Amino acid sequence: MKVLVAVKRVVDYNVKVRPKADGSDVDTANVKMSINPFCEIAVEEAVRLKEKGVVSEIVAVSMGPKQCQEQIRTALALGADRGIQVETDAELQPLAVAKCLKALVEKEEPQLVILGKQSIDGDNNQTGQMLAALTGMGQGTFASEVNVEEGAVKVTREIDGGLQTVELTLPAVVTTDLRLNEPRYASLPNIMKAKKKPLDVTNPEELGVDIAPRTKTLKVEPPAERQAGIKVADVAELVEKLKSEAKVI
Amino acid sequence: MSILVIAEHDNAELKGATLNTIAAAKAIGGDIDVLVAGNNCAAVGEAAAKVEGVAKVLVADNAAYEHQLAENVAKLVADLGKNYSHVLAPATTTGKNMLPRAAALLDVQPISDIIAVESADTFKRPIYAGNVIATVQSSDAIKVASVRATAFDPVSAEGGSASVESVDIVDDAAVSKFVGEELAESDRPELTAARVVISGGRGMQNGDNFELLYKVADKLGAAVGASRAAVDAGFVPNDMQVGQTGKIVAPDLYIAVGISGAIQHLAGMKDSKVIVAINKDEEAPIFSVADYGLVADLFDAVPELETKL
Numbered sequence: 001m002k003v004l005v006a007v008k009r010v011v012d013y014n015v016k017v018r019p020k021a022d023g024s025d026v027d028t029a030n031v032k033m034s035i036n037p038f039c040e041i042a043v044e045e046a047v048r049l050k051e052k053g054v055v056s057e058i059v060a061v062s063m064g065p066k067q068c069q070e071q072i073r074t075a076l077a078l079g080a081d082r083g084i085q086v087e088t089d090a091e092l093q094p095l096a097v098a099k100c101l102k103a104l105v106e107k108e109e110p111q112l113v114i115l116g117k118q119s120i121d122g123d124n125n126q127t128g129q130m131l132a133a134l135t136g137m138g139q140g141t142f143a144s145e146v147n148v149e150e151g152a153v154k155v156t157r158e159i160d161g162g163l164q165t166v167e168l169t170l171p172a173v174v175t176t177d178l179r180l181n182e183p184r185y186a187s188l189p190n191i192m193k194a195k196k197k198p199l200d201v202t203n204p205e206e207l208g209v210d211i212a213p214r215t216k217t218l219k220v221e222p223p224a225e226r227q228a229g230i231k232v233a234d235v236a237e238l239v240e241k242l243k244s245e246a247k248v249i
Numbered sequence: 250m251s252i253l254v255i256a257e258h259d260n261a262e263l264k265g266a267t268l269n270t271i272a273a274a275k276a277i278g279g280d281i282d283v284l285v286a287g288n289n290c291a292a293v294g295e296a297a298a299k300v301e302g303v304a305k306v307l308v309a310d311n312a313a314y315e316h317q318l319a320e321n322v323a324k325l326v327a328d329l330g331k332n333y334s335h336v337l338a339p340a341t342t343t344g345k346n347m348l349p350r351a352a353a354l355l356d357v358q359p360i361s362d363i364i365a366v367e368s369a370d371t372f373k374r375p376i377y378a379g380n381v382i383a384t385v386q387s388s389d390a391i392k393v394a395s396v397r398a399t400a401f402d403p404v405s406a407e408g409g410s411a412s413v414e415s416v417d418i419v420d421d422a423a424v425s426k427f428v429g430e431e432l433a434e435s436d437r438p439e440l441t442a443a444r445v446v447i448s449g450g451r452g453m454q455n456g457d458n459f460e461l462l463y464k465v466a467d468k469l470g471a472a473v474g475a476s477r478a479a480v481d482a483g484f485v486p487n488d489m490q491v492g493q494t495g496k497i498v499a500p501d502l503y504i505a506v507g508i509s510g511a512i513q514h515l516a517g518m519k520d521s522k523v524i525v526a527i528n529k530d531e532e533a534p535i536f537s538v539a540d541y542g543l544v545a546d547l548f549d550a551v552p553e554l555e556t557k558l
Contacts, residue, residue, distance in 0.1 A: 011377070026377065095358040124361045126359060138424035159342040166426060168424060178477075239557045
């Protein structure tokens, strides 16, 4: 079966981002960009399913300006078979991404779509659920285990109180949580090979998707800074301060 | 304006996060209705009717909604939500699973994890793991938002007298099935609802040493959490993780033990009222957010703390 994996280009997780001085947006000039960590886990899961013989083809999709081809190439180096870029320089909000993915799902007819549960820039945690809604597919979000069976997929999900397992009819959408797997590193030969794998480019207009933003960011600002407090000398002083000063115990 | 709040519950009890979400609805202003979708959940409906400020409770009681399967509940929420100006749900794993699906069915771009209401269409929300706060305005006809419970003080669970109506709509998408769940059993309070939280990090060295924290927790009536490092090392199960990708907590007192204070952890606890850090590394970043820092070996300090409480 075929799997579609969505990957997003985001500010690298090691970079501490800051708002621009005018508060209009986050300052991403000259900042290292990478594949979103949750998307990397999605690619890894697809590759493992292929290694198990469950999956025959992995298609990696990314959306955005030309540079997001780098993240598609990363996915190809990790083991995806071909790539599709939906090219646009415009801002893409999760609903628009879900609509573009829906158009690609109709064209490619994958049995499984695997996405990261959220991207570490917008922290929205929406796209997988919205793609599932628009295509009528079942959704296994925040997955910590994925087992494909005949015509169905069992997904163990990380929920607030522990774990929940659901069974979804295929085709289905899965979004990855942190502990689903540990992504491998791409080997140099695979990075070289990835450069020769096919990568098609389309755009939202060709897919017939209206990507007009529905929300507007009016301002970005740093969070209220927390002031460092005092150092206490010993446990006795700590307990005393908590009782008489902070009055929390 | 009219606001539909989706109740968080387990078919028996109304969960506290619902009260924080109703507080966010009050900040927007307008009539507040609460939807209880579940199975044999009449008691939850009655509890919701008593909540301060609720006008009407809608109870959709059907086997299709028993396990909060997003495929079924989202359809119901979209069916009902089109008659409202706002649809809100707590930003719990249940809410985060269901709400975007409902929003897509309404052709709405939802707003996740709001921490403040600026006006009926403008909200604040954290991005980049809480390193940046964005003010976001929605142009959709219906505003759909998930609410970070710790950012809003809960409304009172008593004092209301809402009417209760049953909803007959049965949405069963028949593409998903509940198989089972493993829920952590504990006599201690829930992490996100506890007044005191004590968390351990990699410095705990192994899962057995968490026993030290449990002893302190039992004296304080506290919940026990962990950093991602401790969870990834296998010391404790992942539902104990506090942080950007785990639970967001904001208790009156947060005690971080053997936690260095990675950004990802701070994102989950820095809104706590009082923060205590116990760490033997005096350069640990956790001290930069702690009200009271104790530079000490946790294996000496924690047992001593227990005896002094």
